[in-house]
Structure formats: structure tokens, C-alpha cells
Amino acid sequence: MSEMREDDVTANSASGRPLFEQVADELRTQIDDGVYPGGEALPTEAELVGKFGVSRQTVRKALERLGHEGLVTSGRGRGRIVREYQPLSWHLTHFENEARRADTAEGTDAWSAQVQSQGREPREQVAVSIIQPPKEISDRLQLDPEVYVVLRQRQRLADGVLYQLSSSYFPQDIVEGTQLMAPMSVSAPGGVLAASGHRQLRYIDEIRCRMPDPDEARAFGIPGGTPVFRHMRTGYGEEGRPLRVMVTVTPGDRHVLIYEVNA
Secondary structure, three states: OOOOOOOOOOOOOOOOOOHHHHHHHHHHHHHHOOOOOOOOEOOOHHHHHHHHOOOHHHHHHHHHHHHHOOOEOOOOOOOOEEOOOOOEEEEOOOOOOHHHHHHHHHOOOHHHHHHHHOOOOEEEEEEEEEEOOOHHHHHHHOOOOOOOEEEEEEEEEEOOEEEEEEEEEEEHHHHOOOHHHOOOOOOOOOOHHHHOOOOOOEEEEEEEEEOOOHHHHHHHOOOOOOOEEEEEEEEEOHHHOEEEEEEEEEEOOOEEEEOOOOO
């Protein structure tokens, strides 16, 4: 049974706000303050009824609200556990920056290098195929819609937890005969594209926040109400030719996106 805290409070029915929102607010604050740290069980429904002086139905509605926000597990029949994720810092200004890619000389790709720099253990699962891409991809690669491209799909994990679903689309003539056709993690000093004669000279990033589709929700194991970020990076080479479009999806609670912008 969860130990009750000394800072018990009673919901105020005269405040004008629904009681379940008051209970959810108080529990949210205690989670944020570390009163209930990640991985720890919240008090039982019966204990929360006594703690706040409300009905069990009110407590359940408050816990459902926290579950929809991704703060606690659904815990049907097993109690509610505070979700425990240590966000990764994703330095998108530095990510794939050729001048910073000395680590690739040691066989470490850009993703793994950033994860390792934060004391975490990276792992990737890679699949390669040749497909007819979605229109938004062919448009960005400046290809006719019926032209096939090479697709590298990667599941990126940190400490055994899935953090990213990443898909990179390349014109076939750029990557045929290179390491990028291999279904495995690959790297080269300065980046694999640069090593094969196709340096990316600039990027355009597009970031969108949305709700996950059913496949993404299942893959990440995220509760309803948890948004994902969709990061799309288009890399351009000489004469402005698009060389690659990378689309990465990640739960909103698992990353801190960092950019450095000159004043």
C-alpha cells in the first residue's frame, strides 16, 4: 500500500471548479515536485478518497485525466504508476553537422553519438526498401510521383526504450552501391552521403506537433492524449539538389528539441 504524505489536502466544493480537476491539479503538482517520482505508485483510490474527501468516482475521473496527459499509467486493476521517462536532448543544430562528426571515424552515427554523450545506451533496428514515396516526399525531392526511391527505416532506442521512428528517403542514383543500402547502422567520417560524394550543404527543418496514429501509439506504448513531434529534414547538395528527406516521429515527452540561432 502506498505511504500517505503529510501534505494531505481537501478538495473545495465551493471553488467553482469541478472536484476531479482540483484533485488532478494537486496530484499533478505533487508529481512535478517529485513527491511521487517516476516509477512509483500513486496512493490507491481508497486512500485518495480519504486524502481529498471526495467520492471514488471523482478520484477515478482525476486519475483518468492524468492518464490522458501521459503522467501515469492506465493501471487497470493494478494501481496507477507515475510514468518514468528521462527525456533526451536532441541538438538539431549540431545533428549531422559535418564539422562536428569526428565521432563517425570511430564507427558511431550521429544519433548514437548524441545518445552516448548523455550517458545513455543507443540501439537501432534498420530496414531498407525501394518504394514509391508519398507525394510530400517526392515533392521535396523534386521527383516525379511515379519515381521510386530508397527508404531507410530505423527504430531508435535509448536504454531499451523506443524514442524515435525515423524514415529517410533518397533518390536511387545517390545511394545505390553505398553503405546506405545495407540494413544496418552505418557511418563514415563527415557522414555517409558526404563520403560517397554528395555533401549536404544546407537543411530545411519542418516540425509539427500532432496526435499519434494507431501504429505509432502501439509502437511507442503511449497513452491516449500524448502528442508526438514530427520532424522533417530535407538536405540539399550542390546546385540546390535535394539529397534526402528524413522524417522522424517521437513522443512529446521523450525529447527536448534544441536549436542554436545566431543573434
